[in-house]
Amino acid sequence: MITPTAPGYLLLDRSKPAEISAAIAQLSASPYAFSVPIPRAALAGELSALWLLRGGRIPSRFLDHTRGPTVITIAGDPASGTPAPAPDAFDQAQRLLGWAAFVLIHATGGMEFQYRMVVDATRQFRRVLLIETTTARENDWLALVREEAKRRCAKGQILPGLALSARLRGGIHPITGADQ
Numbered sequence: 001m002i003t004p005t006a007p008g009y010l011l012l013d014r015s016k017p018a019e020i021s022a023a024i025a026q027l028s029a030s031p032y033a034f035s036v037p038i039p040r041a042a043l044a045g046e047l048s049a050l051w052l053l054r055g056g057r058i059p060s061r062f063l064d065h066t067r068g069p070t071v072i073t074i075a076g077d078p079a080s081g082t083p084a085p086a087p088d089a090f091d092q093a094q095r096l097l098g099w100a101a102f103v104l105i106h107a108t109g110g111m112e113f114q115y116r117m118v119v120d121a122t123r124q125f126r127r128v129l130l131i132e133t134t135t136a137r138e139n140d141w142l143a144l145v146r147e148e149a150k151r152r153c154a155k156g157q158i159l160p161g162l163a164l165s166a167r168l169r170g171g172i173h174p175i176t177g178a179d180q
Helices: 017-028 037-043 093-099 112-125 135-154
Strands: 009-012 048-052 070-075 102-107 127-132 161-165
Touching: 009 017, 009 037, 017 037, 037 048, 037 112, 070 093, 070 112, 093 127, 093 135, 102 112, 102 135, 112 127, 135 161
Parallel strands: 048 070, 070 127, 102 127, 102 161
Antiparallel strands: 009 048
16 A cells, blocks of 8 residues: 655655555556556656645655656545645645746546656656646636746746646536535
């Protein structure tokens, strides 16, 4: 079973390939098999992968701009059917946006190509923030990302990003509506 590295976050440690392989096997046999490109890339040594859990903190050593390619996922799309957490449930959300060189808001059902895209973005931009959320919280996250983009624009910088949304097809995510 995939368990948090420390309270509040999960790290796929490249120095522990057996643990990453076990995580890949567990994910592959689950409804979340679409997300295996990220741990596969971590196993191959292409990137570091961390997941921030509600109320958790990513240690500052992982937010060093000189580190190798890193993807940090804000785990805001509850698999348990509980309500999706708002951005303020993640104390580091603003800091992580400041760290990121690319942001992807994922508010739709998962498909493997989307997670391969995250791996590709991490190779190119080196610091990727993946925000997993639901339709109910999508606008909250978009507003926070826009604030960071405006802050950077005022300094002559950009924040590239992408939002994948079920709303574009007239849908909601998750389809159960448990968090609506």
